[in-house]
Amino acid sequence: MNRLLGVALGILTAIGGFLDAGDLVTNAVVGSRFGLSLAWVVGLGIVGICVFAHMSGKVAAVSGRATFEVIRERLGPRAAGLNLVASLAVTVLTLIAEVGGIALALQLASSVDHRLWVPVAALAVWLVLWRVKFKVMENVTGLLGLTLIGFAVAVFLLGPDWGELAAGLAPSVPANESTTTYWYYAVALFGAAMTPYEVFFFSSGGVEEKWTVRDLATSRLNVLIGFPLGGFLSVAIAACAAIVLLPRGIAVDSMAQLVLPVAQAGGMLLVAVVIVGIAAATFGAALETALSTGYTLAQYLGWSWGKFRRPAHAARFHLSMIVALVVAVAVLATNVDPVAVTEYSVVFSAVALPLTYLPILVVANDPEYMGEHTNGRALNAVGSVYLVVLTVVALAAVPLMIVTRAGS
Amino acid sequence: MIVSDLLDLRAETTDGETVGWTVDARLVLDGPLDGPLARPRLVGLVVSPHTRTSFLGFERAQVPAPWLIARPLRRLHRGTFLVRWEDIARLPLPAERRDPDRRSAVVLRAGYGRHDPRL
Numbered sequence: 001m002n003r004l005l006g007v008a009l010g011i012l013t014a015i016g017g018f019l020d021a022g023d024l025v026t027n028a029v030v031g032s033r034f035g036l037s038l039a040w041v042v043g044l045g046i047v048g049i050c051v052f053a054h055m056s057g058k059v060a061a062v063s064g065r066a067t068f069e070v071i072r073e074r075l076g077p078r079a080a081g082l083n084l085v086a087s088l089a090v091t092v093l094t095l096i097a098e099v100g101g102i103a104l105a106l107q108l109a110s111s112v113d114h115r116l117w118v119p120v121a122a123l124a125v126w127l128v129l130w131r132v133k134f135k136v137m138e139n140v141t142g143l144l145g146l147t148l149i150g151f152a153v154a155v156f157l158l159g160p161d162w163g164e165l166a167a168g169l170a171p172s173v174p175a176n177e178s179t180t181t182y183w184y185y186a187v188a189l190f191g192a193a194m195t196p197y198e199v200f201f202f203s204s205g206g207v208e209e210k211w212t213v214r215d216l217a218t219s220r221l222n223v224l225i226g227f228p229l230g231g232f233l234s235v236a237i238a239a240c241a242a243i244v245l246l247p248r249g250i251a252v253d254s255m256a257q258l259v260l261p262v263a264q265a266g267g268m269l270l271v272a273v274v275i276v277g278i279a280a281a282t283f284g285a286a287l288e289t290a291l292s293t294g295y296t297l298a299q300y301l302g303w304s305w306g307k308f309r310r311p312a313h314a315a316r317f318h319l320s321m322i323v324a325l326v327v328a329v330a331v332l333a334t335n336v337d338p339v340a341v342t343e344y345s346v347v348f349s350a351v352a353l354p355l356t357y358l359p360i361l362v363v364a365n366d367p368e369y370m371g372e373h374t375n376g377r378a379l380n381a382v383g384s385v386y387l388v389v390l391t392v393v394a395l396a397a398v399p400l401m402i403v404t405r406a407g408s
Numbered sequence: 409m410i411v412s413d414l415l416d417l418r419a420e421t422t423d424g425e426t427v428g429w430t431v432d433a434r435l436v437l438d439g440p441l442d443g444p445l446a447r448p449r450l451v452g453l454v455v456s457p458h459t460r461t462s463f464l465g466f467e468r469a470q471v472p473a474p475w476l477i478a479r480p481l482r483r484l485h486r487g488t489f490l491v492r493w494e495d496i497a498r499l500p501l502p503a504e505r506r507d508p509d510r511r512s513a514v515v516l517r518a519g520y521g522r523h524d525p526r527l
Contacts, residue, residue, distance in 0.1 A: 074464050358477070362464050365473045368527075375473065384476040 006218055008142035009205045010053075010226025012284050015145045017049065017198040018042075018230035019237075020094060020285035021101025021255070022342020024278060026192060027234045028252040029407075030185055031241030033177060036168040039235050041186045045193025046231035048386050050223050052357060055364040055375065055383065056199045057219035060206035063369045067203040067360060068299035074359040084300050086352035088293065091197045093345035095289040096328045099125065100338020101282035104255045109275050115335070122329045125286045129321055134208045134307045137287060144280035150262060150273040152236040157265035160243045168242065184404040187397050191346035193231065194390070196356045197292035204295040208308050216373070240265075255339065293324040343406050350397040354390045361387060413505070418513040419455045421520075422497065429460035430514060432467065434490060434525075452492040453514065454525050456485045463488065467525045488525050495520035 017023075030038050056067045072080040102125075103117035110117075128137055173182045206219060241252060244261035252258065255278070262274050291307075298305035298317045305317040332338065361383050364375045375383065417430045432454035439447030454467055463485050464477070472478050500512035 074462070076462055079462070359464070361474055362466075362477060365471055365478075366465060366469070367471065368469060377473075380474040384474045387474075387476060 005139050005143075007222045007225045008138040009202065009209065010222030011142040011145065011229065012138045012226075012288065013053070013198050013202045013205070013222075014049075014226040014230030015142070015148075015281045016201065016285040016288035017195050017227070018193060018234040019145070019148060019281045020289075020342070021097045021104070021282045022094065022339055022345065023192045023234060024101075024237065024258055024281070025252065025255055025339045026185075026188060026342070026346075027237040028241040028245075028258050030189065031238030032245040032250060032252045034174055034182065034185065035242040035246055036165065036235070036239060037170065037172050037174065038182070038185055038189055039169050039238065040171050041189040042193060042231050042235050042238075044389070045190050046228055047382070048190075048389065049194045049198065049227050051379070051382055051386055052194065052199055052360065053202050053227065054220065054223045055379075056203040056360050057206050057211075057223060058216060058373060059360060059363055059369065060203040061211040061215050061219050062213055062371065062373050063363075064207065064212075065369075066207050066295065066299055067200050067356070068296045070363050071356060071359045072300050074362060075355065079355065080300060083352060083355040084296060086348055087196045087200070087296055087356065090195060090345050090349040090352055091200075091289050091292045091296070092324055092327060093341050093348070094195070094197065095286060095293065095324055096331045096336075097338045097342040097345070098282050098286035098289060099325070099328045100332050100341070101255070102279060102286060103332075104338065105275060105279040105282055108256060108259065109279070115332075118329055118332045121283075121286070122325050125283070125290060126322065126325055128287060129290055129307075130311060130318065134205070137307075138205070141280055141284035141287060145277060145284050147273050148233050148277035148281055150266070150270050150277060151233060151240055154262045154265035154270060154274075155236055155239045155243065157270075158240070158243050158261065160239075165239065165243070178404075180400060181404045181407055183396070184400040184407045187350055187393055187400055188343070188346045188407065190393055191350040191353075191397065192234075194353060195346070195349045196352050197289055197296075199356065199360070200292045200295050201288045204291070204299075204306070208306055210308075213373070290321045290324055294318070294321040344401070350390075350393045354387070354394050357387060357390055413502070414453060414499070414514075416460055417500065417505075419453070419491070419516060420513045421516055422518050426513070427516065428455040428457035428488075430454065431456045431460065431463055431485075431488070450493055452490050452523070453496070454488060454490055456488045458486065459484050468527050470526065489522035490525045491516055491520055492523065 060066055071083060099121050102121035103114040106117040107114040173179050240261035244264055259271050259274055263271050294317045295305060297320045303316045304314045306314060311318045363369050367374055411433050414433050415430055418426055419428050419430055420426050430453045434451045435448040436451050437446040437448050439449050466478060466481050467488055495517045496514060497517045498515040504512035
């Protein structure tokens with residue numbers, strides 16, 4: 001059990017990346033339109049986020065410095081400020097979607113309209129940020145989020161033709177979809193797997209847990225279990241949609257449709273389990289993005305930060321999270337579709353990533369910071385390949401979004 | 409004066425010849441104790457001849473990795489040197505720094521030394 005709780009940070013981080021409100025729906029949309037022909041992107045994203053989080057966790061453990069402190073130091077105030085604006089845009093947009101997502105999950109469970117749940121959800125998130133210890137927070141949301149394994153169970157219960165399902169893994173554009181739309185969703189899935197706030201949260205979480213050089217193994221274990229698990233579950237959601245919804249030509253556009261294949265496979269019991277998972281995942285992602293807002297602002301501006309400090313000793317850090325939550329409630333009060341919000345956020349994410357990734361890659365090689373723990377040749381080779389991939393994705397993201405009108 | 413007043417400035421000789429741009433300031437902690445640390449002292453400025461962009465810290469040590477970043481940055485910043493504070497004849501006044509044409513510059517003393525920027 002202690003082992004399992006040791007990787008709660010990795011699991012919670014990965015849930016916020018792969019299984020937040022927007023991604024839950026995006027995965028089902030992709031499954032119902034493209035089958036599993038985009039699963040390779042999730043694989044590419046898993047390896048990328050593992051490399052990125054591994055380096056940032058290592059830097060945090062060895063030097064005690066979280067990612068945005070490193071970014072500010074290496075890029076200087078102007079370039080880091082640009083990164084701050086882009087990263088905050090992604091993080092706050094995602095937070096808006098998560099607060100809306102919690103409300104939608106509660107609507108699924110209670111049949112009470114989600115708009116009524118929004119202030120309750122935001123208040124609950126704030127109370128946890130204000131009162132609950134970091135360790136308790138990550139353990140509870142991480143473990144409850146694991147009930148999303150219900151989607152993987154549903155795939156087995158549906159009893160698909162495994163050969164056919166495996167054949168669908170080959171990258172190919174379905175006949176009724178255009179190539180640009182295919183690539184737009186490829187970028188969206190990649191951007192969902194590799195979000196900047198995951199890395200801010202993971203590295204700052206390492207500092208919150210007071211990691212030192214001795215915790216390098218813990219950091220590695222978190223990375224190697226958390227992110228592949230998150231990726232696996234996101235493919236399971238796509239597979240559910242590909243098996244049940246794709247053959248019937250049902251396009252997904254809401255969170256309620258997400259559970260249709262689960263209901264068919266396992267009945268009400270499995271649906272209940274999965275709804276617990278959805279609520280926990282969106283709640284966990286809300287905590288992750290709210291905290292990331294505070295972490296990035298505080299680390300850029302040199303404020304004291306961290307849940308390990310009493311709120312009075314990190315007042316501006318806590319205040320910025322409160323402001324972010326108020327913004328989220330205000331935006332949701334305009335009746336905007338929470339899920340639509342994240343469609344745009346993943347694209348900002350892809351744009352912000354290279355500026356976030358580059359300083360970490362540089363510092364992970366700096367012996368002044370890292371001593372004997374600098375990157376090895378293999379990690380640098382993979383790391384450099386991903387720098388190129390991230391740059392290409394960043395350049396392609398906005399044009400693809402415009403050309404395909406966000407995949408519609 | 410804050411450290412930003414010293415950065416991103418053109419550096420020229422007393423003859424008015426441009427030799428580069430100030431990309432970093434080098435400090436040592438050898439002053440009297442000020443809180444837990446010694447008070448920092450400004451040793452000099454790092455001047456890069458070809459570009460005013462950041463060197464991302466590669467000027468401080470001979471780090472060759474990752475090759476994909478280190479190689480182009482080293483090429484862009486080739487010939488970077490450290491000028492000691494004693495070799496600086498004149499700094500632009502705040503009013504000159506605001507000049508939109510950016511003619512303001514750090515003037516280096518005649519016979520100034522070019523030192524290795526590595527720590």
